[in-house]
Amino acid sequence: MKFENVIIGNSSAAIGCVEAIREIDSDADILMVSADRQAYSRALIPYYLRGKIELEGLLYRRQEFFERLNVETKFGIRVERIDTNKKEITLENGEIVGYEKLLIATGGKPFIPKIEGLNARDFFTFQTLEDVLRIKEAVEKAESAVILGAGIIGLMLAEALVEKGLEVKVVELADRVLAPVLDKKTSEIVQRKFAEKGVEILLNNTILEVRRNEKKILRLKDGREIETDLLAIAVGVVPNAELAKNAGIKVNRGIVVNKRMETSVKDVYAAGDCVEIFDSIAKTSRPIPLWITAYMGGRIAGFNMSGIPRDLSFVTAMNSMHFFDYYIITAGLSNSEDGEVISRLEGENYRRFVLRDGKIVGFIIAGKVGRAGIFTRLMEEELEVSGFKDKLLNDNFGYVDIPEAIRWNLLKEKVKFGVVRDAWI
């Protein structure tokens, strides 16, 4: 069996790839193989736990999507290995499939720190459908929960669990929540939101040891011991790159790819949480495990796999998050102190921009997030904003505040190629 395009994975990057291939070529044959039994949106898991959506809501492309796009699927089947010389993959059932172009979109996996006495059955992670189903069941019998890690995933889980009536504590090694993306002011507002709902956040702290009686007993760095029914670990996601590594494909922290999403081996592409990619703002290669990065990476890979050369031109960390209806959008070097920092705090509305050489390299917009995408655009365009920087801090900043001479150029749509066609969803 041989396919022109084989995609390993079935999440954001994989879907982005399929959609791009079909924009170019309606006939090319595509096989999608994934260990996951269903293609669903992992980003929706917190919303499912909170009851905001039903199980079907996790399917972000309709069931008939693969049929309509004429994609052959082998879901619930793990890929054992890739032979890049013979250009074939071996599945766990022994089946061998040849490829002309291959996309590796194996995603990420939760990072589990070494903790004395910690067994796999002691804790939950919060990344997959299986995880959330296990948590849902455990919550029925639990009264208390401790979450290690105050990142987006950890805090979204904390919000869901406190809504379900559990007594929730969050343990975080840094001196504030969401430390990689927020500055002190925003972190403090978020901490206040959680405190108001009765969630205790233990900062500058971590779990050193786990013991158990009928509950779990956690010994913390500050010496105290706390008991809990449920323990979740959410300290971060690392690339799932073993398959690529074992095939001799270059892997640093993640699978190494260039702007065309090509790996070190010809005809093998990679995208999504399994790769490390050049951050246009931070000017360094690193994993950027975000939905839009995965989708765009997969999309760009799809074009290149179809013989249309195209670069992923702008990539940086971008987050949109909310806790108890407090909304925050960040991008780039959002909490950096290195550069000219301008900010305005009014009640809980906050805007902070980091400028270098008169250009935006990062921002935090919290509270009224309004039309934050405009700033992502200004960042991408590397537009000199010094002349109107004070206006950036107004809640209703818009294109009208940008000098007319450059405004119209920005408002022209950058039409490239590849027209997104009909209802694929």
Add this chain to the structure above:
Amino acid sequence: MRIVVKPEVCMGCQICEIWCLVAHSMSKDILNAFLLEKPRAKPRIVVERNPSEYLILQCRNCEEPKCMFACISGAIYKDNGVLKYNEEKCVSCLSCVMACPYGAVKFEDGKIVRCDLCNLDPVCVKVCPNKALEVVS
């Protein structure tokens, strides 16, 4: 299809904004929409203003829509070349707000507000007295 703006003939009257609001109200009646309905409907088209200038910003129904690429739930999709929004699937994660380079996807009163092209017959284009808005396919 998409709506394009001819800025040279726009006089910033905001009539497009007013009728866009009415078209997206419950009653479709201008007085009810402005005086009685709570919360008041939101216009999709934006007329930006500062003391000396104004500017219309409309959804471009982009050929490569970043809002759709960023959407984690499949709430934004294309149907016959037109971007559609399924409120039922939306979880208000605001990824689309983060991604839209024109600020044409807004978040107001806890809801995503975006252009739906009025079933291919956009009211903003019909009501503009100066023909500053135009539909192109």
